[in-house]
Amino acid sequence: MPAPPSPTGVHGAGAQADLEVRSSAEGQDQDQDEPEARAAAGSERGADGVFDYVITAVNHGPSQAVSVTVTDELPASLVYVSSRDGCTASGRTVRCGPLPRLAVGESHSWAVTVRLADDYDGDGQDIVNSASVSSPTSDPHPENNTTSVTGLPVPPDRGRADLSLDKTAVLAKGQRWVRPGETFAYRITVDNRGPGAARQVRVSDPLPGELSFVESADGCAPDGDGARTVVCPVLDRLEPGASVSYEITVKVAKSLPRHLRQIDNIASVTSATRDPDESNNQNAENTTGPDGGPLHIKPWPDPDHSDGELPDTGSDVPDRLGWLAGSAVAAGAVLVAAARRRVTCRGRKR
The missing domain is CATH 2.60.40.1510 (ntegrin, alpha v. Chain A, domain 3)
Incomplete structure (x- = not known):
C-alpha cells in the first residue's frame, strides 16, 4: 500500500515535490491529462494580435511545494502587456509568484497577456513561447518543469x-x-x-x-x-x-x-x-x-516704397472695378472731344 502524501515542507528531511508546468489557451476545453494538452498555446482575444497565456503549476507530490514560481521567457515576436494575476515583466522575462505553498494534488494558474511585436510581420507559425516552474523543494522529476508551444493564430490582415x-x-x-x-x-x-x-x-x-x-x-x-x-x-x-x-x-x-x-x-x-x-x-x-x-x-503695402518697383497692392481685384475704370476712361474721352469742339467753333467766329 503506497504511503500517504507528505505535508512536509522544504525544510523537512527528504521533502520532494514533482512539479509540472502546463500552459493552455484561455477558455479552451482540453483534457489536461493528455500529453498533447500540456503544451503551451495562445488564445487570440481580438483581431489586433493580442493573446492570453494561462500557465498552470501542478504538484504531483509526494510533499507540498513551497515558494512556487513560474517563468515565461517571451520570444522577440511577443511583447508583455499585463497580467490579471500579478505577474511582472523584466525585459523579456515574465515571472509569476512566488506562491507560498502548493499542496499535493493541487494546481495554481496565472494568466499572462501578450501582443505581437510591432515589427513582426510573419504568420505566427514561427513563434515559440516557453514556460517553466521552480521551487526550493526538491523535484524528483525535473523533466516536466518546462513546456513550450510553436505557433499562434495571427490574423491575416495584421501587420499592414x-x-x-x-x-x-x-x-x-x-x-x-x-x-x-x-x-x-x-x-x-x-x-x-x-x-x-x-x-x-x-x-x-x-x-x-x-x-x-x-x-x-x-x-x-x-x-x-x-x-x-x-x-x-x-x-x-x-x-x-x-x-x-x-x-x-x-x-x-x-x-x-x-x-x-x-x-x-x-x-x-x-x-x-x-x-x-x-x-x-x-x-x-x-x-x-x-x-x-x-x-x-502677400507682402504688406509699403508707403515709403522707392526702389523702382511697385509695391504689392493685391491681385484680388473685383470685376466691377475694371468696368468702372473702363467707363471712366470712356467718359474722359467724350469730355476731351467736346472741349476740342468748343475751341474749334470759337476759332471760326473770329
Whole structure:
C-alpha cells in the first residue's frame, strides 16, 4: 500500500515535490491529462494580435511545494502587456509568484497577456513561447518543469497599415495667402487605409525657415530646445478606416526675401506597423493652401516704397472695378472731344 502524501515542507528531511508546468489557451476545453494538452498555446482575444497565456503549476507530490514560481521567457515576436494575476515583466522575462505553498494534488494558474511585436510581420507559425516552474523543494522529476508551444493564430490582415497624410492651412473663407508676421494654423490629418491597425503612429513636421512654432492644443511641440522639427504625441493605435488630426499654430517671419511668394511645408507620418504604400506618408509639395494649391505670401503695402518697383497692392481685384475704370476712361474721352469742339467753333467766329 503506497504511503500517504507528505505535508512536509522544504525544510523537512527528504521533502520532494514533482512539479509540472502546463500552459493552455484561455477558455479552451482540453483534457489536461493528455500529453498533447500540456503544451503551451495562445488564445487570440481580438483581431489586433493580442493573446492570453494561462500557465498552470501542478504538484504531483509526494510533499507540498513551497515558494512556487513560474517563468515565461517571451520570444522577440511577443511583447508583455499585463497580467490579471500579478505577474511582472523584466525585459523579456515574465515571472509569476512566488506562491507560498502548493499542496499535493493541487494546481495554481496565472494568466499572462501578450501582443505581437510591432515589427513582426510573419504568420505566427514561427513563434515559440516557453514556460517553466521552480521551487526550493526538491523535484524528483525535473523533466516536466518546462513546456513550450510553436505557433499562434495571427490574423491575416495584421501587420499592414497604409497611412496617408494631408496638411492644410486653416485660414478665413476665401483667403489663400498669409502676410509676414502673421500667425495661422496648419491642420494635419492622418488616415489609416488598412487593412490592419497601425501601432505607434508618429507625425513630424520640419518647419521651414520662414515659419516658427507658436503652440498646439493637441500636444505637438518642437523635438528639443531650438529644434525646428515639430513632433506630435505618439498614438498607440489607429484602427483601419479611422483618422486623427493635429493642429499646429505657426508664425510667419516678419522679414522675408522679396522674391518669396509662397510657403511650402512638408509633414510626414511613420508607424511601427509595416506600410505597404509609403508614397502617401507625407503631403505633396505646394498643396497646403486652403484650396489644395500653394499657400501664398502677400507682402504688406509699403508707403515709403522707392526702389523702382511697385509695391504689392493685391491681385484680388473685383470685376466691377475694371468696368468702372473702363467707363471712366470712356467718359474722359467724350469730355476731351467736346472741349476740342468748343475751341474749334470759337476759332471760326473770329
